[in-house]
Amino acid sequence: xxxxxxxxxxxxxxxxxxxxxxxxxxxxxxxxxxxxxxxxxxxxxxxxxxxxxxxxxxxxxxxxxxxxxxxxxxxxxxxxxxxxxxxxxxxxxxxxxxxxxxxxxxxxxxxxxxxxxxxxxxxxxxxxxxxxxxxxxxxxxxxxxxxxxxxxxxxxxxxxxxxxxxxxxxxxxxxxxxxxxxxxxxxxxxxxxxxxxxxxxxxxxxxxxxxxxxxxxxxxxxxxxxxxxxxxxxxxxxxxxxxxxxxxxxxxxxxxxxxxxxxxxxxxxxxxxxxxxxxxxxxxxxxxxxxxxxxxxxxxxxxxxxxxxxxxxxxxxxxxxxxxxxxxxxxxxxxxxxxxxxxxxxxxxxxxxxxxxxxxxxxxxxxxxxxxxxxxxxxxxxxxxxxxxxxxxxxxxxxxxxxxxxxxxxxxxxxxxxxxxxxxxxxxxxxxxxxxxxxxxxxxxxxxxxxxxxxxxxxx
Amino acid sequence: xxxxxxxxxxxxxxxxxxxxxxxxxxxxxxxxxxxxxxxxxxxxxxxxxxxxxxxxxxxxxxxxxxxxxxxxxxxxxxxxxxxxxxxxxxxxxxxxxxxxxxxxxxxxxxxxxxxxxxxxxxxxxxxxxxxxxxxxxxxxxxxxxxxxxxxxxxxxxxxxxxxxxxxxxxxxxxxxxxxxxxxxxxxxxxxxxxxxxxxxxxxxxxxxxxxxxxxxxxxxxxxxxxxxxxxxxxx
Numbered sequence: 001x002x003x004x005x006x007x008x009x010x011x012x013x014x015x016x017x018x019x020x021x022x023x024x025x026x027x028x029x030x031x032x033x034x035x036x037x038x039x040x041x042x043x044x045x046x047x048x049x050x051x052x053x054x055x056x057x058x059x060x061x062x063x064x065x066x067x068x069x070x071x072x073x074x075x076x077x078x079x080x081x082x083x084x085x086x087x088x089x090x091x092x093x094x095x096x097x098x099x100x101x102x103x104x105x106x107x108x109x110x111x112x113x114x115x116x117x118x119x120x121x122x123x124x125x126x127x128x129x130x131x132x133x134x135x136x137x138x139x140x141x142x143x144x145x146x147x148x149x150x151x152x153x154x155x156x157x158x159x160x161x162x163x164x165x166x167x168x169x170x171x172x173x174x175x176x177x178x179x180x181x182x183x184x185x186x187x188x189x190x191x192x193x194x195x196x197x198x199x200x201x202x203x204x205x206x207x208x209x210x211x212x213x214x215x216x217x218x219x220x221x222x223x224x225x226x227x228x229x230x231x232x233x234x235x236x237x238x239x240x241x242x243x244x245x246x247x248x249x250x251x252x253x254x255x256x257x258x259x260x261x262x263x264x265x266x267x268x269x270x271x272x273x274x275x276x277x278x279x280x281x282x283x284x285x286x287x288x289x290x291x292x293x294x295x296x297x298x299x300x301x302x303x304x305x306x307x308x309x310x311x312x313x314x315x316x317x318x319x320x321x322x323x324x325x326x327x328x329x330x331x332x333x334x335x336x337x338x339x340x341x342x343x344x345x346x347x348x349x350x351x352x353x354x355x356x357x358x359x360x361x362x363x364x365x366x367x368x369x370x371x372x373x374x375x376x377x378x379x380x381x382x383x384x385x386x387x388x389x390x391x392x393x394x395x396x397x398x399x400x401x402x403x404x405x406x407x408x409x410x411x412x413x414x415x416x417x418x419x420x421x422x423x424x425x426x427x428x429x430x431x432x433x434x435x436x437x438x439x440x441x442x443x444x445x446x447x448x449x450x451x452x453x454x455x456x457x458x459x460x
Numbered sequence: 461x462x463x464x465x466x467x468x469x470x471x472x473x474x475x476x477x478x479x480x481x482x483x484x485x486x487x488x489x490x491x492x493x494x495x496x497x498x499x500x501x502x503x504x505x506x507x508x509x510x511x512x513x514x515x516x517x518x519x520x521x522x523x524x525x526x527x528x529x530x531x532x533x534x535x536x537x538x539x540x541x542x543x544x545x546x547x548x549x550x551x552x553x554x555x556x557x558x559x560x561x562x563x564x565x566x567x568x569x570x571x572x573x574x575x576x577x578x579x580x581x582x583x584x585x586x587x588x589x590x591x592x593x594x595x596x597x598x599x600x601x602x603x604x605x606x607x608x609x610x611x612x613x614x615x616x617x618x619x620x621x622x623x624x625x626x627x628x629x630x631x632x633x634x635x636x637x638x639x640x641x642x643x644x645x646x647x648x649x650x651x652x653x654x655x656x657x658x659x660x661x662x663x664x665x666x667x668x669x670x671x672x673x674x675x676x677x678x679x680x681x682x683x684x685x686x687x688x689x690x691x692x693x694x695x
Contacts, residue, residue, distance in 0.1 A: 003564070006560075006563050006564065007564075010552075010560055013551075013552060013556070014549065014551070017551035017552075018551075162547055162549070162550070163545065163547030164547050164548060164549060166511075166513065166541070166543050167541070167543065167546065167547070167548070167561065167604065167607070168561075168564065169511075169513065170511055170536060170539070170540070170541035170617075171536055171561060171564035171565050172533045172534070172536040172537050172564070172565065172566065173533070173536075173564050174532070174533060
C-alpha cells in the first residue's frame with residue numbers, strides 16, 4: 001500500500017508537470033459544463049414551448065367562440081379546433097436529450113384522420129440534426145475516451161522511451177505494480193472529472209436523487225473503465241507510444257463512430273419499416289376516396305366499428321359532418337396495418353440495436369443514458385401511442401354531438417379532453433446496457449492482463 | 461564466506477545468436493569484479509540477467525543466495541544498478557528523482573539526507589533543487605550514483621558507470637567504490653576503461669563473444685600487462 005501511495009503521488013507530480021494533459025483536462029471540463037448548459041437550455045426551451053401551448057389553445061377557443069357565437073355544429077368545431085398532445089421531458093432529459101431533438105415533443109391534433117397528423121411534425125433543421133446534441137451524455141460517450149487515450153497511450157512506453165524504466169525496475173517494484181498505480185491515478189482523474197460533471201449536471205437539471213443516479217454513475221464509470229481496459233490491452237503489446245496512440249485512436253474511431261454507423265445501416269436493412277410518409281399517403285388516398293364512395297357504403301363500414309350509432313338518421317344531404325368524420329376514421333382504419341407495422345418495426349429495430357449494442361460499448365452506454373432519461377425511441381413510440389389514445393378520446397367526445405345532432409355550446413369547450421405525457425425512465429433497458437458494458441469491460445481487461453502477464457516487460 | 465553474487469552455467473541465447481555462454485562466476489562481499497569486453501561481448505546481457513530484466517536460456521543467477529528468476533523482487537532489495545546513461549524524470553528535480561528511487565527501495569530520507577547523498581556523489585549542491593531536464597549527462601550520472609549509494613545495497617551492478625563523467629568525477633567515483641567495497645559491498649562493473657578496472661578492481665574478467673575467456677586478480681598484473689592481455693584476447 002505504501003508503494004502504491006508513493007507511485008500514485010509521483011503520477012500526480014508527472015500529471016501536474018504536463019501542460020498538455022492539464023489543458024486537455026481543462027478543455028474537457030469546459031466541454032462538459034457546456035454540455036450541461038446545452039442540455040438544460042434545450043429542455044428549458046421545450047418546456048417553455050409546452051407551457052405556452054395551453055394558452056395558445058385558449059386563444060384559439062376564444063377565436064372559435066367569436067366565429068361561432070351561438071351553439072354550433074360539432075363537426076365545424078372538430079374541424080378547426082387544435083388539441084395538443086404534450087410530451088413533457090423528465091429532469092433527466094437535460095443530461096441525455098436522445099431523440100427529443102428529432103422527434104416532435106408535441107402534436108397538434110384535430111378530429112380528422114390521425115395517421116397523417118402523427119407524422120406531420122415541424123421540420124427539423126437537417127444541419128443541426130447532423131451535428132447532434134452536445135449534451136453531457138455526448139461528452140461522456142464521445143469525448144471522455146479521447147482524454148483516456150491522451151492519458152494512457154504512453155502508460156508504460158513513456159518510461160521506456162525516456163529510458164527511466166531500467167532504473168525504476170531495478171528497485172523492488174514490478175512492472176505490474178507500476179502499471180496499476182499509473183492506471184489508478186489516471187482512473188482517479190477521469191472518474192473524478194466524470195463524477196464532478198455528473199454532480200453539476202444532476203444538480204443543475206434538478207434531477208431527483210434516487211437509485212437512477214447510481215445507475216447513471218455506474219454507466220459512466222463502467223464506460224470509462226472499459227476504455228482504460230482498452231488502454232491496458234494496447235499497452236500490453238509493448239509497442240511505441242506513437243503506435244499505441246494510433247491504435248487507440250483507431251479503436252475510438254471503430255467503437256464510437258464506425259460500429260454504431262454500420263449497426264444502424266444493418267438494423268435498417270434487417271428490419272425494414274414503412275415510412276411515415278407512406279402511411280400518410282395511404283391514409284390520405286383512402287380519405288380522398290371517401291368523397292367518391294356511396295355514403296351508405298361508408299356509413300355501413302363505419303357502423304361495424306361503432307354499432308351504437310347504427311340507428312342514427314340516414315344521410316340524405318349532400319354533405320354531413322358525421323359522414324365526413326366516418327370516412328376520416330375509415331381512412332385511419334385502412335392505414336392501420338401499415339401503422340402497426342411501422343410502430344412494431346420501429347420497436348423491433350430498437351430491440352435489435354439494443355441486442356447488438358454489445359459490439360460497441362459507446363452504443364450500449366448511449367442507449368443506457370437515453371433509456372434512463374426517457375428520451376429514446378421507445379419513449380417516443382409510447383408518446384405516439386398515448387397521442388393515439390388521446391385522439392380516440394377526442395372521437396369519443398365528439399361523436400355523440402355528431403351522431404345525435406347535439407349542438408356544441410361554449411360550455412362544451414371546457415369539457416374537451418386534454419393530454420399530457422411524460423415518458424418514464426426505462427431502468428430495465430439501462431440495466432441491460434450496463435450489463436453489456438460490464439461484460440465488454442471484463443473481456444477487455446481479461447485479455448489485456450493475460451497479455452501483460454504472458455510477456456516479460458521489455459525495458460528498452 | 462558464501463558468495464553474494466553467483467552465476468551457475470548462466471546462458472542466454474537469442475534466435476541465431478549466443479549472447480552468453482555458460483557463465484560460472486562467484487563474487488564475495490567486498491569484492492570488485494570488472495568485466496572488460498568489446499561492444500556486444502555480452503557484458504550488459506550478464507548484468508541484465510542478474511537484474512532479472514531478461515530470462516536465462518539455461519543456468520541460473522543468484523544474488524545473496526536467492527535465484528533471480530524465482531525471487532525477481534526480493535533480489536532487488538539487495539542490489540543497486542547504475543546504467544551507462546542514467547535517465548531520470550526530466551520535469552522532476554534531482555532531489556525528487558532521488559527521493560522516488562530511494563522510496564521505491566524502501567528508504568525514507570529527509571531532504572537534508574538526500575542532499576547529502578547527492579553531494580557525496582559529486583552533484584553541486586545548488587543543482588539538487590533544479591529540474592533534471594537542465595542537467596548534463598554527467599550530472600544525471602551522479603544522481604544515479606547517489607541513488608545506488610542511498611540504497612545501501614550489498615551488490616552494485618554497474619554498466620559503464622563513468623560514461624559521461626569528467627576525469628575528476630571519475631576519480632571521485634573510483635574512491636567511492638573503494639570506500640563501499642571496504643564496507644563489504646560487492647561490485648560487478650562492466651567497463652571499457654582498462655585503467656579504471658585495474659585501479660578499483662580486485663579481479664578482472666575478459667569477455668569475448670559471450671564467453672568469459674580470462675579472469676585474473678588485479679594484483680597479479682599492472683595496467684600495461686592488463687591492456688596487453690585484453691588486446692591478445694580481442695585478436
